[in-house]
Amino acid sequence: MDKFLLQQQVLEQLAQDLLQIEQAVRTAHETATHEENIAENKYDTLGLEAAYLACGQARRAEAIRQALASWRQFRPLPYDTSKGIQLGALVRLVDADDQQQQLFLGPAGGSMKLVSGTELVQVISSQAPLARAMLGKCEGDEVSIQVGSLRQQFEVLRVD
Known part of the structure; x- marks a missing residue:
C-alpha cells in the first residue's frame, strides 16, 4: 500500500x-x-x-x-524495525475477536477513513491514545488501551 x-x-x-x-x-x-x-x-x-x-x-x-x-x-519514512512503529507507519492490528484493522499514523487530523484498493484504512493522529500506545512497538507485539472501563488489546500483525 x-x-x-x-x-x-x-x-x-x-x-x-x-x-x-x-x-x-x-x-x-x-x-x-x-x-x-x-x-x-x-x-x-x-x-x-x-x-x-x-x-x-x-x-x-x-x-x-x-x-x-x-x-x-509530512514525509512518511519506511518502517525501521530498530525504531518500531513511528509517525507515518501503516499498521495492521487484530483484536481478541479476530477483527483486523488497518491504521495510518499521521501528524494531525485523524479519524478519517480512506480506501486503498479494497482495503479500508483508518487515519489516526499521533495524539490518539491508540497511536501513543503503538509507538515503538514491532510486529508481534501486544498493544493495549483503556477505553472507559474497558481494556482493549490488539496484536500488531504487520507494519509498513
Missing part, C-alpha cells in the same frame, strides 16, 4: 473539509450580521447564536488549515 497515495487522499479530504467549513462560516457570519437578526429584546438571540456558531466554525477552519500544513510537510 502506497503511503504517498494515502497522504494525497488525506490532503484532498482536508481541502474538501476546509471548503465546506469556510462556506459554513460565511453563512453563519451573514446570519449573525443580517439586519433582520438584530435583537429586539433580551429573548431575541438568533444573531448572538449565529455569532457563536460562526466563531466555533472559524476555529474549526483554522484547525483544518493547521492539519493541512502538517500533512503537506
Whole structure:
C-alpha cells in the first residue's frame, strides 16, 4: 500500500473539509450580521447564536488549515524495525475477536477513513491514545488501551 497515495487522499479530504467549513462560516457570519437578526429584546438571540456558531466554525477552519500544513510537510519514512512503529507507519492490528484493522499514523487530523484498493484504512493522529500506545512497538507485539472501563488489546500483525 502506497503511503504517498494515502497522504494525497488525506490532503484532498482536508481541502474538501476546509471548503465546506469556510462556506459554513460565511453563512453563519451573514446570519449573525443580517439586519433582520438584530435583537429586539433580551429573548431575541438568533444573531448572538449565529455569532457563536460562526466563531466555533472559524476555529474549526483554522484547525483544518493547521492539519493541512502538517500533512503537506509530512514525509512518511519506511518502517525501521530498530525504531518500531513511528509517525507515518501503516499498521495492521487484530483484536481478541479476530477483527483486523488497518491504521495510518499521521501528524494531525485523524479519524478519517480512506480506501486503498479494497482495503479500508483508518487515519489516526499521533495524539490518539491508540497511536501513543503503538509507538515503538514491532510486529508481534501486544498493544493495549483503556477505553472507559474497558481494556482493549490488539496484536500488531504487520507494519509498513
